[in-house]
Amino acid sequence: MKRFARLAALTAASAALLSCAVPALAAADVPYDSYTFNYREYIEFTPAPYVPAGTVSGQTLGITPFRNPQSFCVAPDGLIYVADTDNDRIVVVNQELTGAVAVIETFDNGGTPDTFRKPYGVTVSEKNLLYVADTENKRIVVLDGDRAVRIIADPKSEILPAEYEFSPLKVAVDYADRVYVVARNMFQGIMVFTADGEFLSFFGTIPVSVSLWQRIWRSLSTKEQRKLQQLFIPTEFTGVDVDDAGFVYASCIDPQGTQAAFRLNPKGVDVIRKGENNNVGGDVFFLPAVAGEFDGPSKIVDILYRGKGIYSMLDSKRGRVFTYDYEGNLLYIFGGMGTQAGTFKAPCALASTGDKLLVLDSGRLEIMIFTETEYGSLINTAVGLRQDGDEGLAVDLWRQVLTLNENLELANIGIGKAYLTEGNNKEAMKHLKLGMNRTYYSIAFKRYRNNILKANLGYILTGVIVAALALYVRSLVRQKGTEKGDLLADD
Amino acid sequence: MTKIFTRDKFQHLVRVLNHPADTFYEIRHREKGSVPLALIIVFLFSLCYTCNRIFAGFIVNLTDPRSVNGLTDLQSIFLLYLLFCIGNWSITCLMEGEGRFKDIMTVTGYAFLPLIITYIPAILISNVLAANEEVFYVLIIGLGVAWTALLILTGIMTVHNYTLVKTIFTLILTLIAMFIIIFLVLLLFDMLNQVFTFFESIYNDLMLRG
Numbered sequence: 001m002k003r004f005a006r007l008a009a010l011t012a013a014s015a016a017l018l019s020c021a022v023p024a025l026a027a028a029d030v031p032y033d034s035y036t037f038n039y040r041e042y043i044e045f046t047p048a049p050y051v052p053a054g055t056v057s058g059q060t061l062g063i064t065p066f067r068n069p070q071s072f073c074v075a076p077d078g079l080i081y082v083a084d085t086d087n088d089r090i091v092v093v094n095q096e097l098t099g100a101v102a103v104i105e106t107f108d109n110g111g112t113p114d115t116f117r118k119p120y121g122v123t124v125s126e127k128n129l130l131y132v133a134d135t136e137n138k139r140i141v142v143l144d145g146d147r148a149v150r151i152i153a154d155p156k157s158e159i160l161p162a163e164y165e166f167s168p169l170k171v172a173v174d175y176a177d178r179v180y181v182v183a184r185n186m187f188q189g190i191m192v193f194t195a196d197g198e199f200l201s202f203f204g205t206i207p208v209s210v211s212l213w214q215r216i217w218r219s220l221s222t223k224e225q226r227k228l229q230q231l232f233i234p235t236e237f238t239g240v241d242v243d244d245a246g247f248v249y250a251s252c253i254d255p256q257g258t259q260a261a262f263r264l265n266p267k268g269v270d271v272i273r274k275g276e277n278n279n280v281g282g283d284v285f286f287l288p289a290v291a292g293e294f295d296g297p298s299k300i301v302d303i304l305y306r307g308k309g310i311y312s313m314l315d316s317k318r319g320r321v322f323t324y325d326y327e328g329n330l331l332y333i334f335g336g337m338g339t340q341a342g343t344f345k346a347p348c349a350l351a352s353t354g355d356k357l358l359v360l361d362s363g364r365l366e367i368m369i370f371t372e373t374e375y376g377s378l379i380n381t382a383v384g385l386r387q388d389g390d391e392g393l394a395v396d397l398w399r400q401v402l403t404l405n406e407n408l409e410l411a412n413i414g415i416g417k418a419y420l421t422e423g424n425n426k427e428a429m430k431h432l433k434l435g436m437n438r439t440y441y442s443i444a445f446k447r448y449r450n451n452i453l454k455a456n457l458g459y460i461l462t463g464v465i466v467a468a469l470a471l472y473v474r475s476l477v478r479q480k481g482t483e484k485g486d487l488l489a490d491d
Numbered sequence: 492m493t494k495i496f497t498r499d500k501f502q503h504l505v506r507v508l509n510h511p512a513d514t515f516y517e518i519r520h521r522e523k524g525s526v527p528l529a530l531i532i533v534f535l536f537s538l539c540y541t542c543n544r545i546f547a548g549f550i551v552n553l554t555d556p557r558s559v560n561g562l563t564d565l566q567s568i569f570l571l572y573l574l575f576c577i578g579n580w581s582i583t584c585l586m587e588g589e590g591r592f593k594d595i596m597t598v599t600g601y602a603f604l605p606l607i608i609t610y611i612p613a614i615l616i617s618n619v620l621a622a623n624e625e626v627f628y629v630l631i632i633g634l635g636v637a638w639t640a641l642l643i644l645t646g647i648m649t650v651h652n653y654t655l656v657k658t659i660f661t662l663i664l665t666l667i668a669m670f671i672i673i674f675l676v677l678l679l680f681d682m683l684n685q686v687f688t689f690f691e692s693i694y695n696d697l698m699l700r701g
Binding site for chain 2: 040433438439441442443445446449
């Protein structure tokens, strides 16, 4: 019922928006909607944080076209490595994305030349070693230039089944050269390997949620029925990335649509913060998945840590890029499916270089480039400043954001908090209320109220004393009156 | 034609607050109650309810102001009120209740008076409360709700001349009766709809084929 009410409100809101805001949207001139979800989980359209700025394909790089590229990454030196899966090669693109620096098709594996077979994942470590998830060859190849320094294959452990076939899909490396691998059909979590290539353990298993109804239903069914029912297995991870502190960001396809991003500490415990809406699952509001492909929760296929606590996720269902800050606040959403320039067909990986966000599309066989707009850049910088503890410096930026998008709660909260530290409680209250932040509003309000009380304490106390005296006198007078009355009555 | 709003009736309305049992007895047996007055009380309660949803302080108010509609609140409160009265009447009729329908309406309507009285200070106080102090607001509203519940209980007990246990028992039955009424009404509407569509399709058939 609530959902339908919200839908009705949404339709009304979009109708109102269409009638008055068409010129503004047309001026933005992007082929997709940019929006965010506010405190009440309503969709709020925003200026575009990123705009399309061209595409990179095999042709523009001067090589043969990509075939089903599945992943790419940006090396510390700025080169971009693309896992061109069905071409069995790794393409190295220069920083400006104008040409291919190298195409790695063969490499030197201990003296003998070797090739890849459908490499799905690729990453570059801090030490500039290239890690390739060589999926069909069931191994991870660590390359220094075109020489293999290490091969991680055939993990052995008593917690792995004997007939286990290792087919790595995504790979990430932290500062200590530990290797985090998302493998196909591996539901127990991310596989961790030591720097020497030894299997260490599983990492960050996603807990299975079985509802009460499912449990009752299962207990009522017979053994044969149970065999045919679907298994309760955890969802697989889809993407993995490592942040500056060595925490692992991982994404999964969440059937509930509430948590698609994980931030795993070195113990493998999820420590992500989910923000005001308690949701880091992509779209907060969606239609139930009955009507078609476009409905249902977001299908997060990759996650990218972008520094300063900001991370982005890629939704392959509706082609959105979701960006969150460290606290789990939704910063902005942009992107969409389609055939226009700047829209996706089958987005599969995210990367960023400089102020550009890159999306790899395995359907269009292209890397799509998005550059940040003033709006996106202001938010990114302001959030970064806040993360560094320079909230005061961020205020000017938040103010500029508000001129571009008056409804952004995050900007209002940023300004409100700055006013609060400044001691301007009244302004702080105004902005924190607009930002729907009850905790900080309450602090500001308490200070404001207590200041008023303190300033007027003299009047208030005088009033109380005068009132008490008046009551006392009145009671005295009354008593006298009744005594008189009694006397009269006696007469 | 007797006067509806006499001074006497107003005094009895106020007396409900401190002498509920006596006043409800007088309402039943000495015609001291007034149905229009009860309806006004319910109307005022609906007004206070809506006001609370709009004007309660930011800290305690989680309601989306866009979702508040005073007319909808008024309709639903009156519907529930009538439903309760009809449900209670239909149950107590069969269970030797002495109250007339008019008495049930009067008593139930009057019982909302404490909620009106507590809503107003609650709304005012909520605007000067910070976090951790919401308990005052909750306490005041809770007090009003408990008082009203007590008044309904006393009222139903008095007008029907029931014991406490029997009152509680009939109140539970009243709830069930309310559900049955809702069910029947929905059923009726559905049937009417089907009949209507039946005739509509016959009409369409004749018009399009003939």
